[in-house]
Amino acid sequence: MAFMPFLTAGDPNLAVTTRLIEELSSAGADLIEIGFPYSDPIADGPVIQSSYTRALGARLHIPEIFVAIGAVAKKIRTPLVAMVSYAIIFRIGNEAFVKLAAESGFAGLIVPDLPGDEADEFQTLVGSHGLDLIQLVAPTTPADRSARILKNASGFVYCIAVAGTTGAREGLAPQLADMLKTLRTQTTLPLAVGFGLSRPEQVEQLRGLADGAIVGSAIVRHLEELSTNPGKLEDVVSRLVQYARSIAAAAHTSR
Amino acid sequence: MSSTAVTAGKASSNVPDAAGRFGEFGRRFVPETLMHALEELTVEYARAKADPEFNRRLNELLRTFVGRPNPLYFAERLTEMCGGAQIYFKREDLNHTGAHKINNTMGQALLTMRMGKKRVIAETGAGQHGVATATACARFGLPCVVYMGEEDIRRQKLNVFIMRTMGAEVRPVTSGSRTLRDAINEAMRDWMSSVEDTHYILGSVVGPHPFPMIVRDFQSVIGREAREQSLETIGRLPDEVVACVGGGSNSAGMFYPFVDDAGVELTGVEAGGRGDKPGEHASTLTYGTKGVLHGSYSYVLQDPDGQTMDVHSISAGLDYPGVGPEHSYWRDTGRVNYVNIRDQHALDTVQLVARTEGILPALESSHAIAYAMDRARQRKPNEVIVVCLSGRGDKDVNEVARLTGQDL
Numbered sequence: 001m002a003f004m005p006f007l008t009a010g011d012p013n014l015a016v017t018t019r020l021i022e023e024l025s026s027a028g029a030d031l032i033e034i035g036f037p038y039s040d041p042i043a044d045g046p047v048i049q050s051s052y053t054r055a056l057g058a059r060l061h062i063p064e065i066f067v068a069i070g071a072v073a074k075k076i077r078t079p080l081v082a083m084v085s086y087a088i089i090f091r092i093g094n095e096a097f098v099k100l101a102a103e104s105g106f107a108g109l110i111v112p113d114l115p116g117d118e119a120d121e122f123q124t125l126v127g128s129h130g131l132d133l134i135q136l137v138a139p140t141t142p143a144d145r146s147a148r149i150l151k152n153a154s155g156f157v158y159c160i161a162v163a164g165t166t167g168a169r170e171g172l173a174p175q176l177a178d179m180l181k182t183l184r185t186q187t188t189l190p191l192a193v194g195f196g197l198s199r200p201e202q203v204e205q206l207r208g209l210a211d212g213a214i215v216g217s218a219i220v221r222h223l224e225e226l227s228t229n230p231g232k233l234e235d236v237v238s239r240l241v242q243y244a245r246s247i248a249a250a251a252h253t254s255r
Numbered sequence: 256m257s258s259t260a261v262t263a264g265k266a267s268s269n270v271p272d273a274a275g276r277f278g279e280f281g282r283r284f285v286p287e288t289l290m291h292a293l294e295e296l297t298v299e300y301a302r303a304k305a306d307p308e309f310n311r312r313l314n315e316l317l318r319t320f321v322g323r324p325n326p327l328y329f330a331e332r333l334t335e336m337c338g339g340a341q342i343y344f345k346r347e348d349l350n351h352t353g354a355h356k357i358n359n360t361m362g363q364a365l366l367t368m369r370m371g372k373k374r375v376i377a378e379t380g381a382g383q384h385g386v387a388t389a390t391a392c393a394r395f396g397l398p399c400v401v402y403m404g405e406e407d408i409r410r411q412k413l414n415v416f417i418m419r420t421m422g423a424e425v426r427p428v429t430s431g432s433r434t435l436r437d438a439i440n441e442a443m444r445d446w447m448s449s450v451e452d453t454h455y456i457l458g459s460v461v462g463p464h465p466f467p468m469i470v471r472d473f474q475s476v477i478g479r480e481a482r483e484q485s486l487e488t489i490g491r492l493p494d495e496v497v498a499c500v501g502g503g504s505n506s507a508g509m510f511y512p513f514v515d516d517a518g519v520e521l522t523g524v525e526a527g528g529r530g531d532k533p534g535e536h537a538s539t540l541t542y543g544t545k546g547v548l549h550g551s552y553s554y555v556l557q558d559p560d561g562q563t564m565d566v567h568s569i570s571a572g573l574d575y576p577g578v579g580p581e582h583s584y585w586r587d588t589g590r591v592n593y594v595n596i597r598d599q600h601a602l603d604t605v606q607l608v609a610r611t612e613g614i615l616p617a618l619e620s621s622h623a624i625a626y627a628m629d630r631a632r633q634r635k636p637n638e639v640i641v642v643c644l645s646g647r648g649d650k651d652v653n654e655v656a657r658l659t660g661q662d663l
C-alpha cells in the first residue's frame with residue numbers, strides 16, 4: 001500500500017516545508033500532498049485549520065508556493081499533488097493556476113470543494129496540461145453517483161473514510177470496507193483512503209481493501225509546537241520523520 | 256466559469272437553472288460529503304413547493320404564529336422631514352421574534368420534518384436568524400445548535416439569551432474574525448459529520464444551491480405583500496424599493512417579486528463601515544471581485560490569492576465578506592443598484608427614526624432607511640419609496656448605548 005502524507009505549504013515557512021518534503025520522500029512516502037493554505041477551509045478540522053492559519057499569518061502568498069515546489073520537485077522522485085480550494089484556483093485564474101502547477105512539477109490536483117458535477121471543464125483543462133484531477137468519493141456518496149464521478153477520473157481515487165472534517169480518529173468507520181468494495185467494481189484506479197488515519201493499526205486494517213493511506217492531521221500536528229517554540233525545529237523534524245517511517249512501514253508491509 | 260450564459264442584459268426572474276445558476280453565479284462548490292444532501296434537499300423542496308398541504312401549513316403558521324401579513328406603513332413625519340418622496344416601511348420588525356428571518360426558518364423547519372431529519376443546526380450573525388431558528392425548533396420540538404462568532408455574542412447578548420431560553424445550544428466560534436463568516440464555516444463543518452440526520456437551516460440567500468433559491472422563495476412573502484399593499488394603498492407600484500444587504504435575504508425577498516416590474520427601481524444598501532479601504536467595510540457588491548465562498552460563486556471581498564478579507568460593519572448582520580449569487584446576477588445585469596451607508600450614518604438614523612416615528616429599527620435596517628431618506632430628498636413629493644424595515648432594534652440597545660456613550 002502506498003503511504004501518502006500531507007503537509008501544509010508554509011507552516012511554519014516554505015524552507016521547512018521543502019525540507020520536510022525531502023525528508024518524507026526518503027522516509028518512504030510514495031506521494032506527498034501539499035495543502036495550499038486557505039482562509040475558509042470547510043472540509044478541515046482544527047489541526048489543519050490552525051496550520052493554514054499559521055501559514056497565512058506568516059503572510060504566505062500562493063505564487064511563493066510554486067517557486068518553492070519548483071525547486072524541490074526536481075530533487076525527488078516522489079510525485080507531489082496539490083490540495084487546494086477552488087476559491088484560490090478561480091481567483092488566480094483556472095488556466096494560469098494549472099499552468100503554474102504543471103510548470104512547478106505537480107503531478108496532480110485535489111480540489112476538495114469542486115465536486116464531480118462541477119468539474120468537467122476543469123478536468124479537461126487539467127488533463128491538457130498532463131496533470132490528474134483527483135476525484136473524491138465520500139461515505140455519503142450513493143453508488144450511482146460514484147459511478148458517474150469515476151467515469152472520467154484519473155490518477156487515483158480519494159476515498160473519504162468518514163463523513164466529517166479532516167482530523168485523526170480512533171478506528172475506522174465500519175462502512176468503509178463496503179464502500180471500498182463497491183468502488184473496486186466501478187474503477188480500476190488505485191483507491192487511497194484519507195480523513196481520520198493516524199495509526200499504523202488503522203493502515204494495517206486497510207490491507208486488501210485500499211491501495212493508499214493518506215495521513216494529514218497526524219503529520220501536521222507535529223508542527224504546532226514550532227509556533228511557540230521555533231528553536232525545537234530539529235526535534236520536531238526528527239519526531240515527524242520517525243512517525244512517518246512507522247506509517248510507511250505499516251503501509252509497505254500490508255501490500 | 257466560461258460555460259455559463261452571458262449575464263449582461265435583462266435580469267430574468269426565472270432563475271436559478273437546474274445547476275443552481277443565476278446567470279453565471281451560484282452553483283455548488285462544496286465537499287463531496289455534502290453533495291448528496293444538497294441533491295436530496297433540492298428534490299424535496301421541489302415536491303414541497305408543489306404540495307398544497309405544505310403551502311397551506313406554512314401560510315397558516317405565517318398568519319397565526321409569525322403575525323403576517325405585517326403592515327406597509329407610511330412614515331409621515333420622516334417624509335415631512337426629508338421634504339421629498341413619500342417613505343413607506345414594510346414592517347418586518349413586527350414579525351414574531353422581530354425580524355424577517357422567521358419567514359425562512361418556519362419554511363425550512365417544515366422541510367426538515369418532511370425530510371425526516373431529527374436535528375437542526377444554524378449560523379447567526381446578529382442573532383436574529385439564530386433566534387428565529389431556535390423559535391421554529393422550539394415550536395416543532397427539534398433539537399437545535401446555533402453557531403455564533405464570539406465577537407457577535409458580545410455585540411448581541413440579548414439574542415444569545417433568547418436562543419438559550421428557547422432551548423437552543425449556542426456554540427461560540429473562536430476561529431478567524433469570530434463573526435458571521437466563521438459561524439458559517441463552523442456550521443458547515445458540523446454538517447459534514449451530521450448530514451445524515453441533520454438539516455442545516457442556512458439564514459441567508461448564500462451557500463450552495465439550493466439554499467439561495469429556497470431562502471429567496473421563503474422570504475419573497477415580503478415583496479409579494481409589499482407589492483399588493485402598494486397597489487391597495489397608493490393605487491400603484493412604488494417608484495423605488497430599498498433594502499439592506501448582508502448575505503442578502505431580506506433584500507432578495509423584497510426585490511424578487513418586483514424584478515419583472517421594469518418601472519420599479521431597486522436599491523440594495525450594503526455596510527459602508529468606517530471607510531472604503533479593505534477591512535473597513537462590508538460592501539461586497541461595490542468593492543468585491545468574482546470568487547467562491549461558502550459553496551457559491553458570487554462577488555467576494557478577497558485578496559489577490561483568493562483569501563477572504565476581514566470586513567467591518569457596526570451591524571453584526573451586515574458584517575459579511577460575501578453576498579448571495581442572485582444579487583451578483585442582479586448587479587451585473589443592472590437590475591438592482593447597490594450603494595453603501597457608513598456606520599455613523601446608520602447609528603444616527605436609529606436614533607432619528609426612533610424620535611420621529613416611534614420605531615426603533617435594527618442597525619441593519621437603519622442602513623436602508625438612511626439611504627431611503629437621502630433618496631427621498633432627491634425625489635418629488637408624488638413619488639414613493641418603500642423600505643424594508645427588516646428588524647427591530649431591541650437587540651442593538653447595548654451596542655448603541657456603548658457607541659453613543661450612554662449607560663443602559
Ligand SMILES: Cc1ncc(COP(=O)(O)O)c(C=O)c1O
Pocket residue numbers: 354355380381382383384458459460499500501502503504505506571572573617619620645646647
Ligand atoms: C434585522 C436584520 N436585517 C438584515 C440582516 C441581514 O441579513 P440579510 O441580508 O440576509 O437580510 C439581518 C441579519 O442578521 C438582520 O438581523
